Amino acid sequence: MPTTNPAAAALAAALIEAEDAGKGELAILLGLAIEAEEGQAAGPVTAAARARVDDYLSIWRETADEALSLALLYLLAHFPQDRDRVLDTATALPLDPEDLSRLRRALAELDQDNPDIGRVFPHPAAWERDDAARRFDQARISALGAEKIAGLWREDTETVLGHLGVKARWAVRNGPVVPASSDSVPDRDVEPPAAGAELLAQHAAAFRCPGCGGSLRLADNLAKCAACSNAYPVEKGILDLTARVGETGDDFLLKLAQVPSMGHYYEAHARPNFVRLCGSNWAGQVLPSDEDDYIASHVRPVDGPVLDLAAGAGRWTEVLAKTVGAERVIALDLLLPMLVTLRGRLPEVPAVLASAATLPFGDATLGAVLCWNALQAFPADAPTAIAEVARCLRPGGTFTLLTFRNSDDPVYRYFARRHRFPAHNDGLTLFDRDELVGWLTEAGLEIRDEASPGTFVIINAVRPAG
Template identity: 45%
Template sequence: MTVAPVATTTDVLLKDLLDTTPAFVDTAFLRLADALWQSGEATGEALPAVPALVAALQEADEVRKGYLALLLGLLAETEHVAGGGPVTTSVRAGIEHYLPLLTGARPGGPLQLAALYLLSHLGEERDVILAAAAGADLTPDDRTRLERCLQPLDPENVVLGRVWPSPYEWQLGDEELAFDQGWIASLTEQQLAATWSSDTRSVLAYTGAKALWALRNGAPTVVRDTSVHADVRPGEPPAPRIEEFSRFADVLRCPDCRSTLSFEESGATCTGCASAYPLPSGVLDLSVGAGDHDDSDVLQNAAGLRGIGFHYENVLRPAFLRVMGQNWGGTITPVDEDAYLTEQLAAVDGPVLDVAAGAGRWTAVVAEAAGDGGVLALDLIAPMLAGLRARLPEIATLRASALALPVADGSLAGVNCWNALQALPDPKAAIDEIGRALRPGGRFTLLTFRWGSDAVYRYFQGSHAFPGSPDGIKLFETEQIRTWLNEAGLSPVAESGPGTFVIITAEKRNR
């Protein structure tokens, strides 16, 4: 191969990556990446550097080959939205050197994972890549991620919103397929293309984050939920019982005017503005339009299927923690989360609100920890709440916004917001509301995520599109959260978080 001249700075950085000691390979990779790639964009040095990167694959050891493959994938991804370009064309020219990385590397090892990330960008080489992959030892989830990223969009045969973390982990039956066909058929050509592209980018980000973590730490591990709360498949929601809500009459308030509510079998009525709040499927709907379904939000459509809560808790949530918390090694397990909540909320005396409760996996833990004080569960996604209601029929379940909590000032002894702050449209406003709702000494338990320490991993974190964050997830800096807590009258009393987890317990100060 004829290697084009490379800018002097890039040449030095590439040589450093190839020659440095193993302890400094990751640092050298980040320096080289910064010279060629910044925040998802190729720099002016990127295009002429590609042939040298490809040539370096032939002399590098296994770990450095993995980093070079990852970097070539990042450069190809800079043209993902445009559907290819000169950088991708140059990367593609090295295909003969990439295939042995897939077929000859240790199955599930860092090099194979990096090769998967690189090859997932080369759709024009789809046939040759899939032929090589057929003889490679790949897990079903890795294989289907590769196939999905290489697949061209066919408007007549398309799956949207059900490909992350891998198509393999969505076993769609007739009901699901019919549900999807209904809302997909209503999309415009532009919506279809945009959602397909967003889905692809989210799958690429998962593949890239997995490969980068593996290059730094070794092969990822799979964490299973072994707690008593795992694998609980909800049945049909029970008949509505207004008593579940009337017992919290001194807590619940009209979300519109903050007056008290009166309760009857059909739901609740505001004693001030006379707004009526129904009780569909036993869920008191206090959303007052905050959660009205937007038919143009295709990600929300994809999340709307009945039973999504069980799939979320057992497949999607663990995958989300792997990417956002860098939990690929299973440092944090569901049992660890249960133990933390139990310890932090055991002494709470009074009602506890579980904000963005989802399908209720951690609501059950909060309810056990809080004891006789009682628990209310709140979310905006109706199918999630239906699952929670079926799973925990004794819990007062509310459909309402976390940005306008339908509770009185200082009425709560505890609030839990577990793996949800990053999904809210205004996280600071949510923390302000929690501060308003807590009584002095009341406890707030929080699990969310901070940005990774390097630009490449941050890019993979931010490239995931989910309901509520169609343009990519928005995470935090820990100091930012501390500032919001302080402004809401809350003081941290416990703080931890391996990887990029942020786990905090805060108490409401006496004013």
């Protein structure tokens, strides 16, 4: 039998004996104590907490309090040895199916012969993969060794526990949680229309070669640099500036076909849940319509194209197009499946596959820039991207952004940090409001408006004239 920790045993007893109003906080605290001895499969804290699993299950069955139920769900997710009886209780309760999906994953053991990696946010059941996505996953995972697979499995478990914990923490401190929902979900297999460089040619004067900074000539299915002779492919209205034509292994059409349903997944599941997590928006305080209104009332372009930076699947590009006219908009992102979805829903808007860290536009060529719910996707490059925006804006042009700051609650911050995403391999990285303001100021931009509901940061800035 494993030894137990007296302090953890006392904490478990206090949870069982406490008044209902205090049980939720104690359940979360006990879960945190278990996580503090991470790496000890049968550590003394875990052993002491696990000794009272039957009591937790009894309280869980009897409570009608949502916050306490979420806190117990988070705690019980730490006991894979008791998977069967925890799930027997869970399936008899009126749980959110998404939370039940998270619980099943937290209690699961890794199957090295058939691992399922990287598909847990916002919950495993959200990943309704078609054949193309399954093939992509199989190819991706088959290239990994057993040690790497085990490490990624642990990171996925951290993400699931982090989401259960952050939801419970918010509910215990603030009250009922409203379901996450999206108001604009594209079809799973939306196809962009055929289009060559002519869709981008109207903005040719703004483009610059990412290799040398020379002007680009856009014609047929190519963008050719007049200075260095680099050439970049254009397919279906998407200009790929990440690879030159003729490079070994270059196949833009093949890349276009990868994971075609990613844009659907992002809009239907990832984005609304990410906004709840990062914006502390569990009660739905900020609605998509509020975001629409802010964009429509604050984006004020001068002459030149209007860039949607890190445009994703196009939800906010559509608002931008309605605000300034689709003929003025360029969408830029570094994830090709997102741009495929965007082009399918907005066939009149051209797209560019490129990095935010080196924008492919000349100095003072853009009339305005929008970066909505995106800056946190590349935290290490955020100050560079802001400086690039300032460089490319014409005097008087606006930079309008929505991102997120760290919570003032250290426990909430801990749970958010447990989430692992691309570009966040060490845990979810958000910003401090003052560092964002500092980057904008250093870039020469002036803040004209700012709003901070929850842990959102919404800013409208301008490049001063003169």
